[in-house]
Amino acid sequence: MNDQLEMGLSNAQVAKYHQQELPDFQGNPLIGALPPIFSLEEAFDELSYHPDYDEKERMLSPHLRYHAIPRLQRFFQPVMQHLDLEQRFSRLLRYGYVGRNPLSPGYTRQLNEAHQVMKGQAQAVPYDIRSTASSFTLMGFSGIGKTTAIERILSLYPQLIIHKHPINLTQIVWLKLNCPHDGSLKSLCMDFFLKIDRLLGTNYYDRFGSKRNSISSMVTRMGQIARLHCIGALIIDEIQHLLTAKDSGSEKMMNFFVTLVNEIGIPVMMIGTMRARSVLQQDFRQARRGSGQGDMVWQQMKKGDDWDVLVESMWEYQWIENRVELTRDLNETLYDQSQGIVDIAVKLFALSQGRAIETEAETITPAMIRKVASDDLKLVQPMLKALKSGLPSEIEKYEDIMPMDIEEYLQYRSHNIDIKATIQKKKEKRAEERQKQQSSVLEKVILALIGLDMDANLSEKAATNVLKRFPDSSQAELMQKALTYIEEQQKPKIKKKATIPNHLQNLINQGKKKKRSAYESLLDSNYIKNPLDEFVI
Structure with a gap:
């Protein structure tokens, strides 16, 4: 059966077990099949995503460059808050599996007991289930990059892992759902069944997801399926939509999340804007349950290292003919017009390039950035002005950007890495690799020319000359150019005709x-x- 399942799941991988150093994780195949735990430096490398870019693209025609600019949407430069989030999610996922070891004698009994609890037919809850799962909440301003960050982190993990004999199960490592726009728990359950069916090819939606099923029935089946398929973590995005729920819908959904964590053992991560705090802080009990790994609150980026790292990395992607160096004035203007909101900063940079191409100015200036912000980002101008004012009375008008009245929420002093130094090392490493690659290409071209019975000294001179003039050319192109160079050098010198006195x-x-x-x-x-x-x- 597993072989057939494996053939039908293109996004699944067969379990490869890694030796675990921590005793908490040893002997548990659900944890052993996960990728190794990343250090901060490794997480930085894995999370970084810099789309392909070639300087030659700046010389393309305007209509082609317009189509290249949206590539910036895929750009992702991790900063310290992203590395912190990766570590918290890693802990959430692994410790959620500690109490769910399919090789343990009590695993089947735990499944049965949890199912009875969900049906209301039992009071006792297995201690080792609820003691390991936890939850945490990520709140932040709209556009700060919460969803993008968690999706980058989820991409580091396979979503499905197939365990063969003797375990014979398909592990769902993570499942991400969006909270329905109307805050309906029933809609959330239906979406859950649909997502599971798409992953596994099952028919849970037809069996349990129709409208004729009651919410309590759906919730029961949802918890049972989550346990049966060993869901590692359930991520609920746009949690602020619970504010629109009717008839105590938000309270029902929060209680359901609590049940998943405490009684079924499924870790839950909730993501939302600042509006979500009114839901999560309805009482201390719910707020505490959303803080198993500690709350994360992402407000606007402040001027400094993280902001500079982001802008400097992004600034490499230019499709205007006249490359513009990043100056302090440009950096500060971009911050002033975006107020440290990452999504707005990236859009401003992209739109400014489009404006530069459109007007044939082919350059970016502080004045152009301000003009683009005024013309093309009119809808967010009131929120940005409120942030810029710093007045609580103005900021309170927009719940999505309302700062949390808490102490500094990110403490990196004890496990910090110098991101600027890390990026500089990566640049130096790329330059060194490029030099090695060029040396290798130079050697190959010289040897190829000598193999064609060319003079060794002339071959070296020709190869060096063309590689210097055309560093981005392929080896075949360099060979052709070198042969042309040699041919020109070997042409006999034509004597000038003697002039008549x-x-x-x-x-x-x-x-x-x-x-x-x-x-x-x-x-x-x-x-x-x-x-x-x-x-x-």
């Missing part, structure tokens, strides 16, 4: 006036002999 030309010109040929003119002047004179006896 001026006085002889004068004699010829004078003869022309007398209607005499050049021969007759030179013969009369005794510069040449009459051939017949040689035969006179």
